[in-house]
Amino acid sequence: MKIPVKNIEETFEEIAGPEGVQVYRLLKNKEDVNEFNIAEKLKITINQLRNIIYKFEKYNLLTSIRKKDRKKGWYIYFFTLNPKQIDDTVVQLVRDKMSIIEKQLDREKAHQFYLCPNRCVRQTIENAMENQFMCHECGSLLDAENNDKTINKMQKRIEELNIKLKELSK
Ligand SMILES: [Zn+2]
Incomplete structure (x- = not known):
């Protein structure tokens, strides 16, 4: 390496x-x-x-x-x-980033999200239901959000990090 x-x-x-x-x-x-x-x-x-x-x-x-x-x-x-430790840290930081995004991605996939039209809050459907789909900041009705774009972005980022990891371990 x-x-x-x-x-x-x-x-x-x-x-x-x-x-x-x-x-x-x-x-x-x-x-x-x-x-x-x-x-x-x-x-x-x-x-x-x-x-x-x-x-x-x-x-x-x-x-x-x-x-x-x-x-x-x-x-x-x-x-x-400490060159050996430096090399390991370069790889480790990429892995850490990846695991954070993977967790976020799992959460995005697992939930339907609701968004205030004024962008005060973004909540899972479970939390939004508890508040009758009302924004607790401004009182607006929350909209169901399509998070496909967010999921796509995260998947792309994970791919990029994967490519980087492969290059680093050559
Ligand atoms: Zn609001």
Whole structure:
């Protein structure tokens, strides 16, 4: 499995925003990178950098070691990316998205939905019946909704994610 850089950077962006991608690029193919060097290159504070690193750590995307600066007396962190875990995370995030949409799709298929003409509420038929098909926000009568388009969109999205997964596992 060789995950394309494009997908890896996409994942870092999802996890930690555009600055996350920049941090990734500075760490790539290096070992024990001094946090002060990264912060300086990106013109961000150490705290801003640590916030980004914290997001990486939630996914174990890197390891860190800490050394005491003898002169200044404070600790400096050194970071090394964890490539295997990065690859796994790229795939895992796609799977997570897919499973969320699959759940939503099941719900769309399992229920008839009712919609307020003013778009205040959207309810399953069971809930709409309890309120005599009246919108509890504006009092309008709810309309039965045709959710075929929503279902189609979700199915397309699942197909796209499936294709992506296949490409990633080549
Ligand atoms: Zn309403």
